[in-house]
Amino acid sequence: MKLRTLFFLFLMVFGLQQGYSQSYKFLTTGFSVLEKDAKGNWGKWSELQPSSMVISLDTNKNRIVIYSQEVQLYDIVEYQDKTENDDDLIYPFSCKDDNGVPFTISIITRKKQDNRKQFYINQKDVIVVYNIINYVDKNMK
Template identity: 60%
Template sequence: MMRLKKIFLILFLIVGMQYSYCQIYKFQSTGFSVLEKNDKGDWGKWSDLQNTSLIITLDTNKNRIIIYSQEIQLYKIVNYETKQVSGDNEINAFTCSNDDGEPFVISIITRKNQGNRKQLYINQKKVIIVYNIVNFIDTIKK
């Protein structure tokens, strides 16, 4: 009986350790803007910031980022890049792919000099989308 308890304890610790490394982060967007390349391949201007309220999920269990917009955007995380910290920004970047298999980078940038404001950038070949985001838990408390 004592041996069985020890086995259950060891199994519990092993399973618990695995779950502690995998997490799901939820954000809520408050606005977005788009930057597109023109026919000549030059970047245009950022669009006006549009208000939005979308849920964005970073799921490290399933290696994906999901943006719950009118058309759900699902991005597979191919690689977790090294976190970069500068004087003003903290950047967590992910090499991702979409349904077409094209690689691109999604970054979550924390602007330290702007009250730790967070932004999510989707950097594709012909378009960049930026979402202003807040932690989903913070939106529930307000």
């Protein structure tokens, strides 16, 4: 009897943990890159290139994964406060890469551009921006 009660409690706790985790998926539609030159000056944004990759934001595991040709895994160190103005709604995340290098990732909604969403990876010498849409998992319907 005690074993069954313990098993039931385990399932309840595990189920509640799963219920509170948040996972968001986005699909990229295009990307552009901005780099610093040898003198440390920012160049110009590259031409927008089409792309179709899945980006996963998993708040339970505190990580962001970009499923590009080479999978990019970033640990979320801190969830920063969202900021909002007349033009943008910004959700910034303090992150670190595999080498422990800190940088910021932001998900920005452009209010005056039909609520277009963008995903910015702001590193020391390079910024990558992805245009994103919400990913609809066909298996979840």
